[in-house]
Amino acid sequence: MAADPRSARSSAGLPVRQRTSPDPLRTETVGVAKVPSPRSFLPGLRLQPMVHVGDMATAVAFYEKLGGEINHGDRNGEWVLMQVGTAQIGLVTRPPDAARGASTVELNFCATMPLDRLEQWLRDHDVKIVEVARDLDLGTQLHLETPDGMPIRIHQVESDLMV
Template structure:
């Protein structure tokens, strides 16, 4: 039996309403379902913040690399359904629905609805990092340190990307995301 719903009126700026409508379309949810999902995630996150933590939060600056593994999936809808049942919420997603960045607790996971490219040493799971500062400057530092650059910093549909090879020839991607390009 479906849970009863109740109307809840709020007043938002026109820009926020427009963004919420776009987001609901992108996530293929009704506006009511999206708002409920966001409210529930907020309530869970704020209650978690009140719990004592065993370790202090890690200080992050723009120059901090943040791990964002990327999982290649065959069916984005099924994958989103699966991970949402594990408690994931969508942080970002592309308008065409082929990419989504999820948050599960303090962890982020990218889903990509494209097969891995073995010619670029991609596996089903990619090792990706997000970087907030200049990738060109980071690339210079890494070159000087003797790191193998698989592909120099390049303009991508989501921002910029630098590709490295680890000592075992695994591809490591460092992304500088620009939400204006994919939201």
């Protein structure tokens, strides 16, 4: 016996709405987003937002309610790396550096290639490196700016901290 096409489920087991076309033997899926397969891109960056928070324990508790787990750091510390769904998010208690254009959320990328190789790749592609800086928590970072002056930081996480 054939399954009722109106009771179709996605690969995640969620119900998928379908509507019947004028041809009663053909249905089309409606409202299902297609997610492209992961590809390897140069220069090999993963977005990892950095959020400045007023109280680390309160912030960690909030992201835990969203299913987050601490990967590195301490809920009573100054810096935490959390896994929230498929993303990693950094939480820091120090205030953003407004003099550098930073706000409460920064675009931070984690490099998937050695930082010195990435720096050369960026320079070869005419991307200006504002600064190569050393951060107590994240190690060496490349500081860039968007054309609008928004700061971007790129760091490389130790392989044992990557999820």
